[in-house]
Amino acid sequence: HKKLQDLDLSFNGISGFIVSEIRLLTNLSYFFLDSNHINGSIPLEIGNMKSLIELNLGNNKIVGQIPSTLAYRSLLNSLFLSHNYLTRTVPSGIRDLSFLIYVNLSYNNLTGNIRLFLINKAQFNLSYNFLEGRILESQIFSKIMHSNDFFGNKDLCGDIKGFTHCPPTSQTMLQVKILVPLTIFFAILLIGKTQPETRSAKNGDMFSIWNYDGKITYEEIIKVIEDFDIRYCIGTGGYGSVYKAQFPSGKVVALKKTSSLRG
Structure with missing residues (x-):
């Protein structure tokens, strides 16, 4: 089993949880366990799978948080964890993986600020979670990130179709407090010049x-x-x-x- 490189168990109606012995599959590069009835959390030992390139655990009933040990897998280029019940924030180390190309974390219960994902080299699908923050059009419409990668997060805002407008920031309010008195001052000055x-x-x-x-x-x-x-x-x-x-x-x-x- 140590020489096993590809393991595809998707669409098999498998139930239960992922055991910590998964760490013994050190040569496994492609692991597909999606579209089953897997519950429990993702074991930290998955970080010992040093050859892992693609991991698909999507469409299951997995709970808990994404293990930070996944960030140890420098060869990882595709990660599919969508349609589960994952919570908390995404480990920062995952965003920094050198070979990472695509991450699908949609339809979970993830939280955190969206700005952490707007500087990625990889594409992150984070739709239908509980992320918050402001999205700028210049950040969203690029070759990597698209607006539909963030749909369904009710606390996201921005001047982009499909999102609510952001409330004024403290900096904007300060600018208004300065601008309004200046406008009134110049208006009075102008009226004074035009009145007899x-x-x-x-x-x-x-x-x-x-x-x-x-x-x-x-x-x-x-x-x-x-x-x-x-x-x-x-x-x-x-x-x-x-x-x-x-x-x-x-x-x-x-x-x-x-x-x-x-x-």
């Missing part, structure tokens, strides 16, 4: 200046219209008169003189 400036003269008359840019002084305007000479009056109403002041630069300013009411 109102001034009061010594005799109680009120003056409103339209098209005022803040660069022309009140005294300059009065000088141009020669102290409210009638020649510069362009309109008169019940609330006062409007005067037109045109400067040599071509700038035109309208000045409304409103007489105060006296008892």
Whole structure:
């Protein structure tokens, strides 16, 4: 049995659990036990199978966590553990295996943050688990990872079709807190420049200046219209008169003189 290299027991209705003696199959390269009724957990001793290239234990009733000893198998390139009841996080060492090409861990009860799987050289199918975190489109749509590899994880979010939008992060909220006051400040500044400036003269008359840019002084305007000479009056109403002041630069300013009411 030590020379056994391929063992395919899939689709046989086998029940029971994987025994620790599996470690004795040190030359086994391909082990298929998928689509049976295997229960219990994956023994740590599976890490002693130093020649293991492909392991398929999918579609069973296996519980517990993925053994960290699988990370010792540097030759492993394919791992199928989908449709089981595996829990907790994926051992970090598995993600770093040099020859790993494809890992299918879909339809389990795995937890953890998705960002740990967005930098893999291998393709990970992690759909229908309980992973959480934010997915960026730039990370997902590549030759390795695809959006359907993450479907079915209700706590995943991102601006990608099929996922809910992520709530604002603390950094985003800080940016909003800074941006809103600045926006209000500049809005007030802009309104102040476009609204007429109102001034009061010594005799109680009120003056409103339209098209005022803040660069022309009140005294300059009065000088141009020669102290409210009638020649510069362009309109008169019940609330006062409007005067037109045109400067040599071509700038035109309208000045409304409103007489105060006296008892």
